Amino acid sequence: MPEQRAIVQRVEDSEAAVRAADALIERKVAYKKALAEDLLTGRRRFPGFSTPWRETKLGRFFAPKDDRAPTKTPLILSCSKVYGILPQSERFSKQLASVSNAHYRHIVPGDLVYDPMLLWDASIAFSDYEGIVSPAYETLSWIGDEHGDRRFFKALFKSDTMRYVYTTISQGTNARRRKAPVTDFLKVSLKIPEAEEQRRIADLLSALDEEILILRKQRDALNEQKKGLMQKLLTGEVRLEEFR
Known part of the structure; x- marks a missing residue:
């Protein structure tokens, strides 16, 4: 029984680490989404950019x-x-x-x-x-x-702002x-920043995407580690040090 309890505790610790990684990813994704909506609509701007955004058609x-x-x-x-x-x-x-x-x-x-x-x-x-x-x-x-910058539009087309536009056309x-006819799509008019500001926005959102990707890889590695640990501990292939 003492060894069973110790094994259960070790497995639960591994599962807790995976859950913590999942929670971190969820917070990072929510942060990126909220920040993207602010940046892609001009509600938040980088220091040094003050030129008004211009109404521009997607065409x-x-x-x-x-x-x-x-x-x-x-x-x-x-x-x-x-x-x-x-x-x-x-x-x-x-x-x-x-x-x-x-x-x-x-x-x-x-x-x-x-x-x-x-x-x-x-x-x-x-x-x-x-x-x-x-x-x-x-x-x-x-x-x-x-x-x-094409990356700016890649983020823009997944935003809540554009989801509303899609329903209107x-x-x-x-x-x-x-x-949604392509002619109507190309006629969509939006407030768009100059190219340099687009690039700054795209750079930041791309960096956040890369960070989220790294966190997901780390989570996957923890999950695989947990599975391997369970397999070895529950079959006796590997035993905890205090019970060897």
Whole structure:
């Protein structure tokens, strides 16, 4: 019994460490979200930036793209609100596209893709892949290097501010299948800072994303350590020092 109790205590200590890591991640994610909303709307600004934000249409930064699929077999991609742009085989564990994909749209890293039927639910993301997507998606190329930072818009498109905008341009009587035309998307007018301020905002949010990623890796390592410890202690493969 003393050894059983000691093992239980050691396992509970490991589980407590994982829970503490999870709580830290939740706090960091909530902090980043709140800070992003302030920075992306101009409610909070960096010292040294005082130029008023200007009303600018998204068409200044993006242009419709309708490149067709290349002749050789391409990577078929899918757009997800949760996971962004990813290979269809990873999202569904298999390829769902039809045998003939000549009518599919070709995209490259940096292109913007959104589902017009689900934009109201923030189904929009930049692609990190080259491949093809269903013609049901809207595809746009980035043309804003002179005026902006693509990372700023990556954060902006996931903000609560933009979620409201998506609902205003989505049309239809079915609440869950409203369509957002690309023409209306490009006409959206927002207050946007100058390129240098965009970069500062993007740098800070990117640093927070990296910090959250590191914390998640540490949490995963703690969890694996806990599993390994349980396996070894509960089978007697490894015994606590005081009971050897």
